[in-house]
Amino acid sequence: MTELTAIPVLQRKPDLSKAQLRRRYRAEARFRLYGVAAILFAVGILALLLGSIISTGFSAFMQTEIALDVQLDPAIIDPDGARDPAVLAGASYRKIVRTGLAELFPDVSGRKAKRDLNRLISRGADLELRDRVVADPSIIGTTVTIWIKSSADIDSLNKGQIPRDVVEADRRVKDNQIAWFDTLDADDRVRRSFNTTLFTAGDSREPEQAGIWGAAVGSFLTLIVTLALSFPVGVMAAVYLEAFAPKNRWTDLIEVNINNLAAVPSIVFGLLGLAVFLNFFGLPRSAPIVGGTVLALMTLPTIIIAGRAALNAVPPSIREAALAMGASPLQAITHHVLPLAMPGILTGTIIGMARALGETAPLLMIGMVAFIVDIPRTFTDPATVLPVQVFLWADAPERAFVEKTSAAILVLLAFLILMNLAAVILRKKFERRW
């Protein structure tokens, strides 16, 4: 209202002084600056986000290993000498590994000190040795040097993530462990190698034994179900609405409904999945088939909307030409319009799939949040997916899981970038403008 009263004054005598002009130009510069600041803020946060994840995550791709000379005593591994794989697999390799470690530090005595010493190496170290012996039984009876994973705490120490100068009670690695580690390091018995476990193992309670392969396979299986359900249904719905639907109240209802469905919070789809698929139909919990179906329902509106836009962009002359040549309406669409619209539909589908790949909340509702060690093999096996794995690890109390979480995020982002890149290339290469 103040502006309204100011207008007559302006009309009578406009202020054309230099001072007023300068003020207006300053306002102009300020406004421009706000815009730049807003963009810089957004881009800066993006940089901070990616920077913090890359800086905490890249170290997880390397793993500290310790060299031990272990004597593969036949009396322990294979007492009757039959080389039966079951016997070989059942032997106590933990004892052999611990003996090998104790031999390096003969002066360590006492239960407590020995326990501290054994905590230098991973709890899964004996399994690595077992796999090696089962693969090649001829090494039984010899003394071999093996590189085994250090425990997660020693790994963090080696990567400099645990400060040495704080009081002993405040850090996870004790003074004597640091001393032993330094001795090993001085003997060249410590190295850092590429962490293949991260890419080949399932989840684990021990950070150094945990990997994302199980979650990646789960994501893959889930996305296959999502794609197999949402792509055909989405394309068919788009074709119907764009080409065949009569303009009436029902079609309007379907349209409004699809637009609304695109804006429903994802967690509500999870509630739907829980109530309908798990409780009503009794499908298995934590299974990719249920997760994929829920994500398909969530992705469907995206694909329908993209599909309609792509179909709409094909000029009507093409359809009319086909009809004029005697094609039936369905032939005109499936033989001529749909192939021309396909690149656009595929672009929309890939973007929808990328969203489905990053989705977490609905999957929590249908139990894909369980601790699952095994790699899923079928669509009904219990599985988890990459974003849920990130969520689970982010909640884990061990410090070493922080870098694993960041590494899992990096892998997830890499997949997303690949998918979006594919969408961009598809659009650039095949998009036609009439």
Add this chain to the structure above:
Amino acid sequence: MNSLILIAVLLLFMVFAYQLGRRWVLQKVGGDRRELHSLPGYYGAYVALLCGLPALLIVALWLSFEPQIIETILISGLPTAAQALPAGELNLLISDIRNIATGNISSRTPDAAVLIAADRYNNLRSISFAAMAVIGLAAAIGGFVVARGRLQPNLRARPVVEGVVHWTLLIASVIAVLTTVGIVLSLLFESVRFFEQVSPFEFLFGLDWSPQTALREDQVGGSGSFGAVPIFAGTLLITVIAMAVAVPIGLLSAIYMAEYASPAVRSVVKPLLEILAGIPTVVYGFFAALTIGPALRGFGEQLGIGVASESALAAGLVMGVMIIPFVSSLSDDVINAVPQSLRDGAYALGATQSETVRKVVLPAALHGIVGAVLLAVSRAIGETMIVVMAAGLAANLTANPFEAVTTVTVQIVTLLVGDQEFDSAKTLAAFALGLVLFLVTLALNIIALVVVRRYREEYD
């Protein structure tokens, strides 16, 4: 697994029927296609559809109702003592029987009755599968025979096949409607069960939220209370913080991109903002919990303010960042849709560029911007992972952004992750919260749609 093989067999049968149908009809006219009403492929498709469609429908229906029917038969065969068990224990027993039958590890050592039941379960399942296979294959062969009898050169195969395709397309587009119906029904159904135990008045206006159900009558703190106001307040607080970040920044960057930026800057900045939209929310949640939360806490300590490590501020700020691209891309569209002639008119009157934007372009685009903001609010209310990871669990009724609050989505996740019993108010409360969430976001979306449609200024 066996059912998959059956479906694969039926699909193969359809391919086979297609080839045969095509060949037969061509044989009947001696290879002269002009004698046929439709292209030969349509006759093939006609045979394949008659052959496969009924059989596949039977298999689908069978598979979706098989579990319930088998369970009913199984329960009726159990000892009467077991049948009298309460629903929860009966469910446990059934899942034990299933686990033993499929060779999984079960939660208790099986007694004789359970083992017998497991045997019966396996028996029932194999009988059911055999029956399904026989009926399905019989339907396929029957369809095949009927189709063969009807196959004539003057058969109008194309309209029939196209009719089926047309119906399939229609059904595909109705699936979206069915999804909405499914959402509404499942939320309503469970919510009604919740409101049988807790009055809607207490739920909507109660000030105390501690969702527990007593295991024993005399348990300390056993009486749960389901007043959701602290949760709604927490959701509102975080949403307000998020909008305080997202609206100014999103709007200003949209204005800069639409009005000031050179094409080169646009081509770099626009994809960067889109990356912000493409990052999974779980990553934002990790970022909020690991980087922003502790940073704010440290900052607060230096200023002498107590900031909770799971403060509403951290979650709200990061959620705001997530929503920036949402606001900016929608506003960008409406700002670009304002006709250039309006801007030219303002320039002609001597307005500077910022004056044009503020006094001419923004009012003309206001309807779209308000719509974008409403959609962004609906997005913020429904956002889950950021708040699950960075906001608290305790339902505090506070407006202090430095304290921990909880939101509707956080409560849904906490109530439903882990063990669920569908007869306790604790689990059902999640569905009541889900219903509120669904209705509020739906209302916001519809209002946004109406605002955009009704207040659109028509130019030229």
